[in-house]
Amino acid sequence: MTIEGNWAIGYLNQTFPDLKWGVAEIPKAPGTDKHGSLVFSECWAVGANATDAKADAAWKLVNFFTGVDAAKTVGDQGFGVMPARPSAADNWSKKIGADYKAFVDAAAYAVAPIWPLGYADFDKALVDGTNAAVAGTSTAQEVMDTAAKTASDIQAEMTQTPSG
Numbered sequence: 001m002t003i004e005g006n007w008a009i010g011y012l013n014q015t016f017p018d019l020k021w022g023v024a025e026i027p028k029a030p031g032t033d034k035h036g037s038l039v040f041s042e043c044w045a046v047g048a049n050a051t052d053a054k055a056d057a058a059w060k061l062v063n064f065f066t067g068v069d070a071a072k073t074v075g076d077q078g079f080g081v082m083p084a085r086p087s088a089a090d091n092w093s094k095k096i097g098a099d100y101k102a103f104v105d106a107a108a109y110a111v112a113p114i115w116p117l118g119y120a121d122f123d124k125a126l127v128d129g130t131n132a133a134v135a136g137t138s139t140a141q142e143v144m145d146t147a148a149k150t151a152s153d154i155q156a157e158m159t160q161t162p163s164g
């Protein structure tokens with residue numbers, strides 16, 4: 001058993017066509033009658049370095065893909081991940097199959113991921129370090145040591161009591 005999102009459907013079906021698998025909503029937490037899940041659907045972005053005509057064109061494409069008509073098309077075709085628009089979820093569920101309805105059901109109570117304070121600094125240290133290790137300018141141990149120090153520094157900053 002693993003907790004995964006609807007992005008795994010295509011991969012599993014294409015890579016392991018004989019694998020018997022299924023999906024279910026995440027069980028309720030002990031002592032509560034509430035389910036929990038994270039919101040994660042199709043993702044579109046415009047690079048921070050996009051400027052002028054390129055930025056305008058990129059935003060037009062993102063706005064098209066996230067619009068009502070494109071979401072409906074994604075839902076009707078059943079390709080890729082579940083559309084971000086709730087109005088297209090039923091179409092997607094009908095096309096992809098009732099076996100995956102748990103993803104649509106979970107969207108009703110899902111919450112966006114919440115990253116802790118300082119996470120971006122830790123992520124940057126890990127990504128930059130991984131790139132350096134792949135390029136051969138750093139060792140895996142150096143990357144892990146830097147990431148661990150970054151995490152320790154963030155934790156120490158978060159637990160400091162205000163002086164004065």
